[in-house]
Structures are given as C-alpha cells and as structure tokens.
Amino acid sequence: MKHRTFFWFILPSLAAMILFIALPTVSVAIQSLFVEHEQVMVEVENCGPFKCETVLQVDNEATAALQEDAPLGRFNGLGTYTNRKHLAFEQVGVAWNETESLGAFLSELLNLPFYKALIFTLTFTFVVTPFVIVLGLGVALAVNTVPRLFKGPTIFVSLLPMIVTPLVGALIIFWMVDADGVIGATLQRIFNNPNLSLKASMPLTWIMLIVYGIWSSTPFSFIVFYAGLQTVPKETLEAAKIDGASRWQAIRYVVVPYMMPLVVFITLMQLMDNFRVLEPIVAFQASAKATSLSWIIYNDLRGGDIPQFGSAGATSILTIIGVAILLTPVLIRTWRDFNRKRA
Amino acid sequence: MSTSVADRKSKGLIWFTTSFVVLWVFIAAGPFLWTVWGSFKVQPDFFSKSDWTNAIYGVMTKAETGSAFTGAGYYGAWVEQEFWRNSINTAIVVFFTVLISLTLGTLGGYALARSGYRYAFWLLMIALVFRAMPHATLVSGYLLPFFEWNIWGRLSTTIIVLVAINQPFTLWMLHSFFLNIPKDMDESAMVDGCTRFQAFRYVIIPVMWPGVITTGLFSFLLAYNDFTIGAVLLNSENQTMVPKIASFLGTVRETGDVMFAVAAAVSALVPLFFLILFFQRQIVSGLTAGAVKG
Numbered sequence: 071m072k073h074r075t076f077f078w079f080i081l082p083s084l085a086a087m088i089l090f091i092a093l094p095t096v097s098v099a100i101q102s103l104f105v106e107h108e109q110v111m112v113e114v115e116n117c118g119p120f121k122c123e124t125v126l127q128v129d130n131e132a133t134a135a136l137q138e139d140a141p142l143g144r145f146n147g148l149g150t151y152t153n154r155k156h157l158a159f160e161q162v163g164v165a166w167n168e169t170e171s172l173g174a175f176l177s178e179l180l181n182l183p184f185y186k187a188l189i190f191t192l193t194f195t196f197v198v199t200p201f202v203i204v205l206g207l208g209v210a211l212a213v214n215t216v217p218r219l220f221k222g223p224t225i226f227v228s229l230l231p232m233i234v235t236p237l238v239g240a241l242i243i244f245w246m247v248d249a250d251g252v253i254g255a256t257l258q259r260i261f262n263n264p265n266l267s268l269k270a271s272m273p274l275t276w277i278m279l280i281v282y283g284i285w286s287s288t289p290f291s292f293i294v295f296y297a298g299l300q301t302v303p304k305e306t307l308e309a310a311k312i313d314g315a316s317r318w319q320a321i322r323y324v325v326v327p328y329m330m331p332l333v334v335f336i337t338l339m340q341l342m343d344n345f346r347v348l349e350p351i352v353a354f355q356a357s358a359k360a361t362s363l364s365w366i367i368y369n370d371l372r373g374g375d376i377p378q379f380g381s382a383g384a385t386s387i388l389t390i391i392g393v394a395i396l397l398t399p400v401l402i403r404t405w406r407d408f409n410r411k412r413a
Numbered sequence: 414m415s416t417s418v419a420d421r422k423s424k425g426l427i428w429f430t431t432s433f434v435v436l437w438v439f440i441a442a443g444p445f446l447w448t449v450w451g452s453f454k455v456q457p458d459f460f461s462k463s464d465w466t467n468a469i470y471g472v473m474t475k476a477e478t479g480s481a482f483t484g485a486g487y488y489g490a491w492v493e494q495e496f497w498r499n500s501i502n503t504a505i506v507v508f509f510t511v512l513i514s515l516t517l518g519t520l521g522g523y524a525l526a527r528s529g530y531r532y533a534f535w536l537l538m539i540a541l542v543f544r545a546m547p548h549a550t551l552v553s554g555y556l557l558p559f560f561e562w563n564i565w566g567r568l569s570t571t572i573i574v575l576v577a578i579n580q581p582f583t584l585w586m587l588h589s590f591f592l593n594i595p596k597d598m599d600e601s602a603m604v605d606g607c608t609r610f611q612a613f614r615y616v617i618i619p620v621m622w623p624g625v626i627t628t629g630l631f632s633f634l635l636a637y638n639d640f641t642i643g644a645v646l647l648n649s650e651n652q653t654m655v656p657k658i659a660s661f662l663g664t665v666r667e668t669g670d671v672m673f674a675v676a677a678a679v680s681a682l683v684p685l686f687f688l689i690l691f692f693q694r695q696i697v698s699g700l701t702a703g704a705v706k707g
Contacts, residue, residue, distance in 0.1 A: 071528040075609045080536070083521030083580050090577030091543045094554025101557060141561055209437050212430040222693070224434060227442045229689050229696060234445075235638040237655050238678045241662075242448045245675065250460035252447065252468065285440065290700065297701035317426070346547035349640050352659055364549035364641070371553055371645055379557050386550035393545050401538065408534055 095390065102150055102383030104143040106376070107136050143380060150384040156184045157388075184385065187361040188392075193276065194362065195344040198283035203336055205284065206291025207329065211321065213292070214299050225293070232289035240353035243282050275359035282350050287343070291336045298332045299325070338400050345396060363389045445682070452679040453482040456672050486676030490661075496677050498650075499657040503637065505568055506653055510575040510636040511629050514583050517576065518632075519625060522587025523613060527596070537588065540581035548578065548641040555646065566648030574646060575636050582635070583628055586699065590624030591617075627699040630692055637684070654681050 071079075110132035113124050152159050162185075165178035179185040213224050231239060247253045249267045258266045268274045302325055310320045348364035351357055357365060363385060370382035447468075451459040454474045461467040471481040478485070490496045525533050555574065559565040598620075599612040607615065644656035652660070658681065661674035689696065 071524065071609065076524045076528045079524030080521045083517040083584060084536070086517060086577040087540070087543055087580050090574050091546065091551060094551050097558060098550060098554040101554070141557065208433070212433040212437070215430045216434050224438060225697065226689060226693055227438050229693065230445055231441050233634060233685055233689055233696070235640070235655055235681060235685070237640045237659060238681050241658070241674070241678050242444045246444060246447065248460070250462055252465045255462055255465060289441065293697055293700045297697065342545040346549065348549060352640070355662065364547050367549040367553050368641065368645070371556060377556060379553070382553040386553045389547055389550050393547065397542060397545055404538065
C-alpha cells in the first residue's frame with residue numbers, strides 16, 4: 071500500500087487516538103507540575119456590640135478571579151510528586167530509619183496513601199493473574215470432557231461473570247458477602263460472631279476483592295484455553311499415548327507446552343486489566359481498607375467538592391510509569407519476534 | 414483405532430471432572446440467579462439476618478405486600494429515580510460509540526493489514542501501549558481542558574472519548590480479521606482499474622461483516638460497561654446507567670432503597686444476557702482471534 075493511501079485510511083483513527091489518548095497524557099504531565107491556588111485572604115473588621123476585631127476571611131471574588139486567570143493553579147515543580155500524598159520521600163526515609171524489621175516498615179508504608187494503593191494494586195495484579203490462568207486451564211480441561219450437549223450451556227453460563235459490567239458484577243458479589251447478605255450472614259452464624267464483617271478487616275477485604283477478581287476473569291482464560299484445546303493435534307496426543315504416557319503426563323508434556331503462547335497472551339491482557347482495578351473498590355465501598363492507583367485518581371477528581379488536578383496528575387504519571395514497566399518485557403519480546411520474522 | 418488404557422476414562426475421573434464443571438457452573442451463575450430472584454423481594458428478605466431462606470420464599474415480602482413477589486424495587490428505580498433517563502443516555506452513547514468506532518476502525522485496520530512497512534508494526538505496538546493505559550489516568554487529563562472549553566458533561570464529548578479509547582482494541586481486532594481476507598481479492602480489483610478506496614468499497618466491504626460484527630460486540634461491551642469515563646465526564650442530567658447505579662449506593666441508604674440499586678443492577682444485566690444468548694459464538698471467536706494471532 072502506498073504511503074499516501076495508508077495515511078488517509080489511518081488518519082481518522084490515528085487522530086482520535088492522538089487527541090484523546092496521547093495528548094491527555096501530556097496534559098496530565100503538565101497538570102502534575104501545578105497545584106491549586108491558595109485562597110486569597112483579606113482582613114475584615116468585624117464589629118460586635120462591644121469591640122471591633124479583625125479576622126481573616128476568604129475573598130471569594132479574588133479567588134475566583136485568580137482561578138479564572140490561571141486555571142492550572144500555581145507552578146509547583148515536582149513538589150506534588152514528593153509530598154506525603156505521593157512518593158513521600160521524607161516519610162519513607164523516616165520509616166526506613168526508625169523501623170527494625172521489614173514487616174514494620176511495610177506497615178508504616180501502608181499508612182501512606184500512594185504506597186497503600188500501589189501495594190494493593192500490585193498484590194491484586196500478581197495474585198489474580200496466576201490464579202486466573204491455572205483455574206481457567208482447569209475449567210477448560212474439565213469442560214472439554216463433558217458430553218457435547220452440555221458444552222454450549224456451560225460456555226453460556228461461563229461468559230456471564232466476564233461479560234457483565236464490572237461494577238454490577240462486583241455489586242452482586244458484594245450484596246452476597248456483606249454482613250446482611252446470604253454468605254456474610256451464614257459466615258457470622260458459622261463462626262458464631264454477630265459482628266463479623268468482611269469489610270472490617272484489611273486482610274478479609276483484600277481477599278474478598280481478589281476473589282471477585284478471580285471470579286470475573288477466569289471465564290476469559292477458560293474460553294481462550296478451551297479454544298486452544300480444540301487445536302491441539304490429535305496425532306501428537308495419540309503418539310504420546312502409544313508411547314505409554316498417562317493422562318496426566320499427556321496433559322503435562324503435550325497440552326501445556328502447546329498452550330504456552332496462549333498463556334503469554336492471557337498474562338498480558340490480565341496484567342493490563344488488573345492493574346487498572348477500580349470498580350470493585352467502588353462497589354465494595356472498600357476504600358478504607360483497600361485502594362488502588364486508579365481509585366486514588368478517581369477520588370482526587372470526584373471525591374471532594376473541588377477536583378485536585380495536580381494530585382490526580384502526579385498519580386496518573388506515576389501509574390503510567392508503572393504500566394510502562396509492566397509492559398516492557400512484552401514489548402521487547404514482540405520486537406525480537408518481529409525482527410526474527412523479517413530476517 | 415484401538416482404545417488404549419489411557420483413553421478409557423476411569424469412573425473416578427469422570428466423577429471428578431463432572432463435579433468440577435457443576436461446581437464451576439454454580440459459582441459462575443449462582444450469584445446472578447440469586448440476585449435476579451432477590452430483586453423481586455423486599456430488603457428484609459434479600460438481606461435477611463435471621464434466615465437466608467427468607468430470600469427464597471419471601472416471608473417478609475408476603476407480610477409487607479401480600480404476595481411473594483414485588484416490583485417495588487423496579488418501580489422505585491425506573492419511575493421514582495427516573496432510571497429510564499439513564500437507560501436512554503446509555504442507548505445513545507453505546508449506539509454512536511459502536512457506529513463511529515467501527516467506521517474508523519475498519520479503515521485503519523484495513524490499512525494496517527495491507528501495509529507491509531515497518532511503521533504499520535510500530536503503530537500496532539503504540540496502540541497496544543494505549544490499550545494498557547488505565548482509563549482513570551486518561552480521564553484526569555481530560556477534565557481540566559474540557560472544563561475550560563465548556564464541553565464537559567455532554568453526551569457527545571463522552572462518545573468521542575469512548576471512540577478514541579476503543580480504537581486500539583478495534584484496530585488490533587479488525588487488523589487481524591483483514592489479514593484473513595486474501596490480498597489477491599482487492600489487488601486483482603486494482604489491476605482491473607479500481608483505486609484503493611474503490612477496491613475497499615466494492616470488494617472488501619461485502620465480505621468483512623463477520624469480523625465487523627464480532628468487533629462491534631466488543632465495542633458495545635466497552636461502551637456499555639464503562640464506569641470511569643461516564644462517572645467523571647457526564648453531568649448528573651446526562652448520566653449513563655452504570656454511574657447512576659454507583660450513585661444510588663451513595664445516596665440511598667434508608668430501608669428499601671437498597672432494593673432500587675438491586676433492581677437497577679438487574680435491569681442493566683438484561684441486555685447483556687440477550688447479547689450472550691444471540692452472539693455466543695461470535696464472542697468466543699472474538700476472544701480467541703487475538704490469542705491465535707497474538
């Protein structure tokens with residue numbers, strides 16, 4: 071295809087992506103260097119019946135004018151990045167020097183909003199992803215053995231947790247495990263503790279969110295593996311059996327190696343999707359015990375009366391750096407494959 | 414072919430796999446059945462502290478309304494809280510997002526599939542990176558400019574943003590579908606004197622519909638399921654269904670009103686249910702298309 075034709079075909083799509091994905095990233099980077107204006111204060115004389123006193127008051131008009139003048143706020147350099155709400159170098163340094171063990175240091179970190187979110191996001195991503203792969207393969211192998219008649223309905227049902235709106239899916243689980251819900255109330259009875267609430271403890275909240283993550287993502291890996299199983303060559307499997315391989319050995323040494331490219335694909339998709347976890351935290355109202363990077367950005371923008379653009383921007387840039395680190399191995403691998411194909 | 418020992422399944426194995434599948438079906442579908450059933454009960458039944466079977470038989474519902482089923486939650490959500498407005502907004506956003514995404518995506522995907530140059534590969538890689546961007550980070554970049562230009566809160570703004578966010582995925586998917594259409598078809602049309610666009614119009618468009626429908630399903634899902642973009646970019650008047658359900662959680666805490674949220678959530682499930690019912694095959698093939706090409 072000629073360069074010129076290619077350009078005209080790709081232009082609308084490319085323009086949309088540049089305008090609404092690339093440029094916002096720049097906009098975020100600029101925002102992160104500014105902070106909100108301080109409120110303009112004026113001295114006002116307040117006269118009561120007995121005496122007059124001067125008090126400081128917010129000059130709403132002047133503040134609004136200043137806001138109008140420079141909507142970005144005032145320049146702050148990298149100040150937002152290093153403050154307590156973000157990288158908090160000072161607090162981390164203090165914690166490092168004053169705590170004896172690694173565990174104590176980590177629990178200090180969990181008091182800092184950015185690290186709390188980062189630690190949860192990473193835990194969620196790296197616990198959910200392997201579980202999803204192993205469970206998905208297990209379900210695919212099992213479904214592959216059921217009679218043909220039941221396969222269609224089983225796949226239909228399996229698609230539900232994945233297709234469903236994440237917020238709605240999370241709510242449905244939350245209403246069941248909440249203290250009054252069917253699972254929550256049953257657990258209270260089993261442990262004979264009427265105050266038991268999954269939301270009240272940090273480990274239980276984390277487990278609840280991770281279980282939701284596994285529930286909602288397993289169907290994806292199941293479907294991909296199931297389709298992959300249909301393409302495993304029968305001859306290879308038969309050859310393995312003739313050579314005396316047991317069922318387990320056939321799976322371990324024939325099927326699993328054949329599935330490896332799919333594992334890479336699922337891992338990539340899962341890392342991207344789990345890293346942006348937001349909806350379950352909103353639905354479970356779990357932000358007291360667990361926050362994610364996406365959640366603190368969302369909270370900066372929608373949590374208070376005034377959006378905290380600077381703070382949201384700084385967290386966004388740090389999140390994008392995180393995504394870049396996560397994707398680097400995949401990109402390098404693809405680049406090598408591409409070069410090999412060309413060579 | 415003679416059956417070897419390993420080919421014959423033992424009773425234990427059959428028992429194990431069957432119960433595993435049954436367990437999985439229960440885990441996957443159970444929560445939905447439970448919530449759909451419970452949405453026709455009153456709150457003291459669905460969130461019953463004393464006995465969970467109340468939610469099944471509707472003991473309190475009978476006591477309060479005289480019948481074992483009640484549509485009070487649905488009435489509250491759709492009529493009192495005007496959920497129908499949100500569903501219309503969702504319909505508008507989803508329809509235009511899918512339409513525009515597919516138009517841009519087919520053109521771009523076709524170009525990427527037919528260009529053998531190195532930059533086509535790089536564009537796909539960049540699209541992959543864009544695909545990985547958490548939506549919350551993008552949204553924080555939109556907000557301030559959109560406030561300044563006074564285009565915040567409108568449905569049209571949200572549609573354009575969703576189209577753009579959808580592009581990386583649409584491009585990847587359609588690109589791999591177009592790779593499956595033999596090059597000879599459009600090239601022979603061009604030998605016969607068509608321009609590239611005419612070849613696309615008269616040769617490719619008639620045969621591309623299976624791929625476009627599959628991609629359209631996923632565009633639909635992205636637009637329909639979106640929470641972050643709608644919640645941040647739309648004003649309360651233009652809110653779509655999912656952010657509205659989230660706002661139910663914050664505002665309605667009194668007894669009975671939780672059921673509004675339950676009813677609204679179940680209502681939002683219905684279109685998805687029919688989507689899977691009619692398009693199961695396309696969804697499965699779409700999920701695996703990326704993997705096989707990957």
